[in-house]
Amino acid sequence: MSIKSEAVDVTINDIKLLHQLSIEVLPAEVVALVGPNGAGKSTLLRVLAGDITPTRGNVFYDRQNIANLCILQRAHYRSVMSQSQPMVYDYNVKDIVSMGWLHGDNEVHNKALGLALQETMERCDIDHLDNRRFNTLSGGEQKRVHLARALLQLWLPDTSAQHRYLLLDEPLANLDMTHEINMLGVIKQCAQEGIGVLIVLHDLNLAAKFADKIVLCNQGRVVSQGSPEQVFDSDILTSVYGVTITLSHNPLTISYY
Amino acid sequence: MSQLNHSLMLKNSVGYSKQSLILVLLIILAVFSAIIASTNGSFEVSVVNLVRGSATELQSLVIMEIRLPRVILSALVGASLGLSGAALQGLFRNPLADPGLIGVSAGAALGAAVVIVISPAFLMNSLIGPFLLPLAGISGAASVIFFLYLLTKGFGHQGVTYMLLVGIAVNAIAGVAIGILTYISSDTELRTLTFWTMGSFGGVTWNLLVPAMVVILGAMLYMTPAYRALDLIQLGEVEAYRLGVDVKGLKYRVIMSAAAAVGASVALSGMIGFVGLVVPHIARMLGGVGHRYLLPASATLGAALMISADLLARIIVKPAELPIGLITSAIGSPFFLWLIFRMKQNVY
Numbered sequence: 001m002s003i004k005s006e007a008v009d010v011t012i013n014d015i016k017l018l019h020q021l022s023i024e025v026l027p028a029e030v031v032a033l034v035g036p037n038g039a040g041k042s043t044l045l046r047v048l049a050g051d052i053t054p055t056r057g058n059v060f061y062d063r064q065n066i067a068n069l070c071i072l073q074r075a076h077y078r079s080v081m082s083q084s085q086p087m088v089y090d091y092n093v094k095d096i097v098s099m100g101w102l103h104g105d106n107e108v109h110n111k112a113l114g115l116a117l118q119e120t121m122e123r124c125d126i127d128h129l130d131n132r133r134f135n136t137l138s139g140g141e142q143k144r145v146h147l148a149r150a151l152l153q154l155w156l157p158d159t160s161a162q163h164r165y166l167l168l169d170e171p172l173a174n175l176d177m178t179h180e181i182n183m184l185g186v187i188k189q190c191a192q193e194g195i196g197v198l199i200v201l202h203d204l205n206l207a208a209k210f211a212d213k214i215v216l217c218n219q220g221r222v223v224s225q226g227s228p229e230q231v232f233d234s235d236i237l238t239s240v241y242g243v244t245i246t247l248s249h250n251p252l253t254i255s256y257y
Numbered sequence: 258m259s260q261l262n263h264s265l266m267l268k269n270s271v272g273y274s275k276q277s278l279i280l281v282l283l284i285i286l287a288v289f290s291a292i293i294a295s296t297n298g299s300f301e302v303s304v305v306n307l308v309r310g311s312a313t314e315l316q317s318l319v320i321m322e323i324r325l326p327r328v329i330l331s332a333l334v335g336a337s338l339g340l341s342g343a344a345l346q347g348l349f350r351n352p353l354a355d356p357g358l359i360g361v362s363a364g365a366a367l368g369a370a371v372v373i374v375i376s377p378a379f380l381m382n383s384l385i386g387p388f389l390l391p392l393a394g395i396s397g398a399a400s401v402i403f404f405l406y407l408l409t410k411g412f413g414h415q416g417v418t419y420m421l422l423v424g425i426a427v428n429a430i431a432g433v434a435i436g437i438l439t440y441i442s443s444d445t446e447l448r449t450l451t452f453w454t455m456g457s458f459g460g461v462t463w464n465l466l467v468p469a470m471v472v473i474l475g476a477m478l479y480m481t482p483a484y485r486a487l488d489l490i491q492l493g494e495v496e497a498y499r500l501g502v503d504v505k506g507l508k509y510r511v512i513m514s515a516a517a518a519v520g521a522s523v524a525l526s527g528m529i530g531f532v533g534l535v536v537p538h539i540a541r542m543l544g545g546v547g548h549r550y551l552l553p554a555s556a557t558l559g560a561a562l563m564i565s566a567d568l569l570a571r572i573i574v575k576p577a578e579l580p581i582g583l584i585t586s587a588i589g590s591p592f593f594l595w596l597i598f599r600m601k602q603n604v605y
Contacts, residue, residue: 022416049499050499051498051499071498071501071502072500072501074499075500075501076501079499079500080496080499082496084492084496085492085493087491087492088350088351088491088542089352089491089546090351090541090546091488091546091547093492095546095547096492097489099488099489099500100500102500102501133448138272149492153500190553214408214564227310
């Protein structure tokens with residue numbers, strides 16, 4: 001059981017963005033996708049999300065080829081948080097979070113929605129904002145609202161044993177330290193509850209500290225993957241990033257200036 | 258914790274019930290204006306007489322054959338413009354998407370003008386005659402919406418500007434084409450064309466009204482279930498897709514039903530500006546932005562406003578009539594300016 005890509009190629013306008021790329025995210029695992037700009041991290045995330053159909057190769061959600069899953073079935077397996085667009089109309093915070101709810105709005109589910117909404121909003125520390133207009137929130141608060149929406153999308157009744165996956169494209173961009181730590185805490189907690197997490201990160205130290213597994217990409221290929229100790233090697237990092245990178249262990253720290 | 262849940266659900270239901278209340282009030286308003294509009298005008302008919310069955314034959318004739326079709330048509334046109342405006346503003350994520358402003362009504366008008374001037378008389382008098390005008394209006398509206406969509410989808414946030422510019426161009430092109438048609442038309446055709454371009458609900462008869470009614474009501478019923486998808490697409494097309502929304506299907510549904518509703522309306526009543534723009538904004542101010550409320554509210558409010566505007570058009574200078582387009586534009590254009598002023602502050 002996992003979400004994985006198998007030997008995926010993506011070619012757009014004759015430019016090969018991904019070469020034979022295979023990665024796998026297991027339930028309850030946090031995988032950090034790192035690499036320089038243009039490495040294909042976001043493209044890979046979009047392939048795994050099902051936004052882009054690979055030119056060659058396949059994507060599987062729990063051994064099912066996603067080509068055979070309808071978009072609503074995919075929505076139950078994985079949710080995605082990426083750079084969001086501004087909202088044109090004045091939805092309030094609760095409206096936006098509720099957009100992640102996939103279980104209809106009949107009487108029975110309304111009750112479940114009320115509970116799930118409250119729990120998710122408390123978890124993301126936005127429950128005090130529920131009736132605020134989304135457009136009046138700060139950037140960090142808006143990010144937390146979108147995270148809450150992505151988490152609500154993965155809500156399942158306790159009786160269900162389906163695996164779920166959370167794909168995050170640079171969720172920490174423009175967050176201050178406090179919110180960075182809080183958001184990582186929420187994500188980690190999700191992983192502990194069995195959700196498989198793929199997170200695109202730029203900060204190698206955060207990745208080393210936070211992820212169970214690192215996938216280092218460069219120019220559309222996987223350079224190396226494994227535990228932080230295995231992947232973060234000063235020679236490899238130096239050649240991938242083109243700046244001198246030194247490591248010190250216990251704890252693993254990566255420095256580049 | 259459980260107390261919190263309870264209060265949250267309570268708030269949820271309060272939000273819905275406030276919107277339901279507004280919807281009920283809007284329906285009452287529409288029905289009320291329909292009653293006033295069918296009994297007032299240059300020929301007075303008292304409601305009491307009508308209900309007691311003591312109205313004269315002439316009075317019943319005026320009501321049944323002149324007033325009632327007219328009130329129904331204005332309600333239908335108002336509802337379809339309001340609903341289409343709301344749905345297009347949602348789909349394009351653009352508060353200025355109004356069927357008139359972006360050239361959709363002009364496309365419909367051109368389609369209808371082509372039928373009036375060019376189609377041979379035997380076709381107009383045949384069995385399919387009454388459907389010809391709405392069909393032409395719908396095709397005109399559909400081609401413009403489709404063209405707009407192709408043109409603006411690549412422009413991202415510049416979409417607003419491009420859409421309005423394209424709207425100006427489409428309006429101008431349709432104006433030229435209608436001008437040419439006017440020039441080559443015969444006397445009778447010219448008469449029909451002129452009355453019709455001024456925009457009026459007058460002179461509508463049941464045999465014209467019924468086909469349009471079927472088209473408009475059908476389009477509205479087809480559009481309404483898209484309310485959730487229209488909310489989700491506010492997050493962006495990719496996000497909506499990831500949440501399981503069939504984005505292509507949604508576009509098709511909204512574009513086709515807006516084209517059908519606006520096309521059929523314009524074909525019967527001419528071009529009526531600003532209703533599709535203004536009505537959804539008023540509805541949002543009254544009860545919120547969620548489409549589950551916004552779609553029915555815009556339809557009902559549009560109907561009520563249009564019935565009242567038509568009543569005004571009939572009584573201000575009675576026994577003569579003002580063109581209805583004049584009244585809606587007189588109310589709508591200042592509102593449009595105010596909207597642009599608000600856009601500067603980025604709030605809708």
